[in-house]
Amino acid sequence: MCLILSDCPGTQSEQAGKTSSCQGCPNQKNCASGATKAPDPAIAEIGAKLSTVKHKILVLSGKGGVGKSTFSAHLAHALANDGTKEVALLDVDICGPSIPRIMGLEGEQVHQSGSGWSPVYVEENLAVMSIGFLLSSPDDAVIWRGPKKNGMIKQFLRDVDWGDLDYLIVDTPPGTSDEHLSIVQYLSSTHVDGAVIITTPQEVALQDVRKEIRFCQKVKLPIIGVVENMSGFVCPSCKNTSQIFPPTSGGAERMCENLKLPLLGKVPLDPRIARSCDEGKSFLNEVPDSPAAKAYHSIVQSIQDYCSNRVTDEQSTD
Amino acid sequence: MEQNNDGSLSQVRHVVLVLSGKGGVGKSTITTELALALRHAGKKVGILDVDLCGPSIPRMLCVGRPDVHQCDSGWVPVYTDAQKSLALMSIGFLLEDPDEAVVWRGPKKNAMIGQFVSDVAWGELDVLLVDTPPGTSDEHLSVLENLKKHRVDGAILVTTPQAVSTGDVRREITFCKKTGVRILGIVENMSGFVCPHCSECSNIFSKGGGEELAKLTGSMFLGSVPLDPLLSKSIEEGKDFTESFPDSATFRAISSICRTLLNSLETA
Ligand SMILES: Nc1ncnc2c1ncn2[C@@H]1O[C@H](COP(=O)(O)OP(=O)(O)OP(=O)(O)O)[C@@H](O)[C@H]1O
Ligand SMILES: Nc1ncnc2c1ncn2[C@@H]1O[C@H](COP(=O)(O)OP(=O)(O)OP(=O)(O)O)[C@@H](O)[C@H]1O
Ligand code: SF4
Ligand SMILES: [Mg+2]
Ligand SMILES: [Mg+2]
Ligand SMILES: [Zn+2]
Numbered sequence: 266m267c268l269i270l271s272d273c274p275g276t277q278s279e280q281a282g283k284t285s286s287c288q289g290c291p292n293q294k295n296c297a298s299g300a301t302k303a304p305d306p307a308i309a310e311i312g313a314k315l316s317t318v319k320h321k322i323l324v325l326s327g328k329g330g331v332g333k334s335t336f337s338a339h340l341a342h343a344l345a346n347d348g349t350k351e352v353a354l355l356d357v358d359i360c361g362p363s364i365p366r367i368m369g370l371e372g373e374q375v376h377q378s379g380s381g382w383s384p385v386y387v388e389e390n391l392a393v394m395s396i397g398f399l400l401s402s403p404d405d406a407v408i409w410r411g412p413k414k415n416g417m418i419k420q421f422l423r424d425v426d427w428g429d430l431d432y433l434i435v436d437t438p439p440g441t442s443d444e445h446l447s448i449v450q451y452l453s454s455t456h457v458d459g460a461v462i463i464t465t466p467q468e469v470a471l472q473d474v475r476k477e478i479r480f481c482q483k484v485k486l487p488i489i490g491v492v493e494n495m496s497g498f499v500c501p502s503c504k505n506t507s508q509i510f511p512p513t514s515g516g517a518e519r520m521c522e523n524l525k526l527p528l529l530g531k532v533p534l535d536p537r538i539a540r541s542c543d544e545g546k547s548f549l550n551e552v553p554d555s556p557a558a559k560a561y562h563s564i565v566q567s568i569q570d571y572c573s574n575r576v577t578d579e580q581s582t583d
Numbered sequence: 584m585e586q587n588n589d590g591s592l593s594q595v596r597h598v599v600l601v602l603s604g605k606g607g608v609g610k611s612t613i614t615t616e617l618a619l620a621l622r623h624a625g626k627k628v629g630i631l632d633v634d635l636c637g638p639s640i641p642r643m644l645c646v647g648r649p650d651v652h653q654c655d656s657g658w659v660p661v662y663t664d665a666q667k668s669l670a671l672m673s674i675g676f677l678l679e680d681p682d683e684a685v686v687w688r689g690p691k692k693n694a695m696i697g698q699f700v701s702d703v704a705w706g707e708l709d710v711l712l713v714d715t716p717p718g719t720s721d722e723h724l725s726v727l728e729n730l731k732k733h734r735v736d737g738a739i740l741v742t743t744p745q746a747v748s749t750g751d752v753r754r755e756i757t758f759c760k761k762t763g764v765r766i767l768g769i770v771e772n773m774s775g776f777v778c779p780h781c782s783e784c785s786n787i788f789s790k791g792g793g794e795e796l797a798k799l800t801g802s803m804f805l806g807s808v809p810l811d812p813l814l815s816k817s818i819e820e821g822k823d824f825t826e827s828f829p830d831s832a833t834f835r836a837i838s839s840i841c842r843t844l845l846n847s848l849e850t851a
Contacts, residue, residue, distance in 0.1 A: 327636060327637055327684070328606070328607060328637060329605070329606015329607035329608075329637070329716075329717040330605060330606040330607015330608055330717075330743075330748075331606075331607055334747075359720075360604065360717075360718035360719045360720050360754075361604050361605060361606070361717060361718055361751045361754070363747050363750070363751065366746060366747055366750055367747060403750060403753055403754075404753055404754065404756070404757050405754065405757065406604075406719050406754040406755065406757035406758045406761065407719065407754070408719045408720070408723075408724070408758055408761060408762075409720060410689045410693075410720060410721050410724065411688050411689025411690065411692075411720070411721055412689065412690075414720070438606070438717070438718065439606040439607070439636070439637070439716075439717055440636035440637060440716065440717075441636050441684045441685065441686050442636060442686075442687065442688070442689070442692075442721075443688050443689050443720075443721075445686075446686060446688065465607075467815060467819055468642070468819055469611075469639055469642060469643070469818060469819060470607075472637075472639075472642065472682075473636070473637035473639075475682050476636070476637070476682060476683065476684040476685070477684065479682060479683060479684040480684035480686055483684065483686065484686075498776065498785070498787065500778040500780060500781060500783060500785065501783075501785065502778065502781050502783035503778060503780045503781035503783065505778065505780040505781070507776075507778065507779060507780075507812055508812060509776065509787075509810060509812050509815060510815055511812065511815060511816050511819060513816070513819040513820065534787055535787075536785055536786060536787045536788075536789075539745050539747070539787065539788050539789060540745075540789065542745070542747050543745050543746040543747060543789065
């Protein structure tokens with residue numbers, strides 16, 4: 266049998282179940298029957314539900330542990346700092362939810378409200394939703410295959426009582442798999458501003474991140490820009506910089522030049538970031554004057570500018 | 584001789600999974616370094632890389648993207664040395680374009696992994712290390728289902744010291760218990776950074792979390808590996824760290840983990 270791998274044409278495409286790459290796929294029967302081609306009615310329901318959300322931002326990276334969740338959390342904190350803005354953070358990492366801890370909400374549970382699940386609030390204008398809030402103990406593992414994870418993500422988008430929002434930020438797991446396909450598909454009838462791609466400087470990370478960028482291009486998800494995290498560490502005692510994750514292939518800077526993407530900024534390694542995350546506090550409040558906090562603020566500013574420019578673009582073209 | 588259903592694994596003595604609920608904690612790095620250390624100890628080693636979305640091992644061992652061939656008993660792994668003491672098979676070798684994103688839903692991944700796992704002609708090996716993607720999902724379940732037809736000795740869990748990571752690894756321990764995989768031990772990676780300029784130690788990702796987790800869950804603690812720029816550089820360049828820096832604290836940590844692992848495999 267030939268195992269040279271090629272792509273799934275997409276369960277909703279005309280070719281679903283019929284191409285050579287469908288051979289041997291356990292879903293082939295289902296796909297070939299046409300059952301998967303009809304659009305999921307949830308997509309329209311989600312579109313209606315999220316019509317009161319002004320901006321939607323996905324945080325992505327092909328690589329694990331580069332700081333997606335840390336960045337998502339701090340983006341949410343920074344945006345919610347403006348008390349007139351309503352911000353929500355949705356964690357779609359079903360198997361490794363980090364957001365409850367990073368936001369200081371470990372042990373919280375979601376509540377059922379009249380119109381669905383109500384999210385957990387950090388501040389009045391900062392709502393959070395994660396599968397972590399549905400687990401009963403820190404030992405609980407979510408050992409789910411793809412379809413079940415997709416069902417959960419659908420529920421998060423359709424059945425959570427988000428209310429009117431200025432920003433919805435979505436933290437994702439590493440890779441390009443079910444969760445990513447689902448979130449993009451379920452949001453397809455709404456307007457997504459774009460994705461922020463997180464990487465670290467070394468090639469081992471960049472090689473995966475380039476794939477994530479291809480993924481965005483494939484599913485026509487605009488890229489707001491790239492953040493290089495963990496770039497350099499300044500020794501607190503002698504002030505020399507060490508490249509702990511060396512940019513051997515030119516780091517995010519070279520990649521962005523090559524792929525013509527905006528580099529939103531670089532965040533250095535700072536032990537106080539890891540500590541703030543462990544303690545569930547905002548690093549931006551804990552150490553506001555640090556170089557890392559300044560980097561975060563400037564990146565958040567670029568993202569806000571991008572979102573508001575898109576609004577004016579659309580108003581002028583509509 | 585024996586051509587039954589565990590054919591390709593029939594001459595593999597020990598199968599060890601490298602797992603972590605958390606991304607980027609160094610699963611692939613630890614897999615690579617342990618393989619090199621085991622080879623130094625005179626063992627025949629294989630690495631099976633089942634990370635479909637982000638296969639890292641080919642770069643870490645500097646094998647690029649070789650053409651892989653099939654023989655009667657399956658895919659022939661790629662050897663990194665003339666003595667054929669380190670064999671590698673990465674699902675990445677089968678991809679048409681390395682920069683292309685593999686965007687697959689679970690069912691398709693499961694089918695591919697199922698075939699892939701039982702279809703490599705490993706030959707005789709002392710230890711087969713299996714590098715996995717982060718999480719507890721399709722890939723893990725499929726790899727386990729297929730390897731268990733043969734035998735799995737157990738899993739090494741990799742974590743970094745901070746709570747954000749040990750929290751996820753705690754869930755991975757539950758995964759192991761539920762799926763009946765023995766935990767061979769916990770490795771704490773990226774533990775403490777010694778400044779090369781002034782020798783001051785900074786705990787960038789905190790310290791001690793791996794050992795605490797081992798205590799809390801009654802698992803063996805295999806040791807901690809420091810955050811060492813020479814290691815990340817060596818990994819980037821696909822060099823053999825165990826050969827380049829035999830005097831470093833990092834090397835001592837890795838070889839001690841390797842010895843403990845061998846002991847526990849042989850006494851089990
Ligand atoms: N700039 C930084 N300096 C120091 N520590 C950091 C920095 N950025 C992130 N961290 C820490 O690194 C760890 C990994 O970050 P995080 O969990 O956000 O990554 P992730 O990409 O979401 O991981 P996963 O792929 O598992 O979802 C966390 O403990 C976090 O606190
Ligand atoms: N002890 C260490 N000192 C310095 N750098 C390290 C160390 N361990 C790992 N790294 C570096 O950290 C990065 C992440 O490691 P690696 O890719 O092995 O993690 P992983 O757990 O396999 O990630 P993924 O979840 O994406 O598969 C790599 O660039 C690696 O070189
Ligand atoms: S049969 Fe498999 S590969 Fe083909 S469209 Fe369906 S899910 Fe994709
Ligand atoms: Mg995360
Ligand atoms: Mg890896
Ligand atoms: Zn120093």
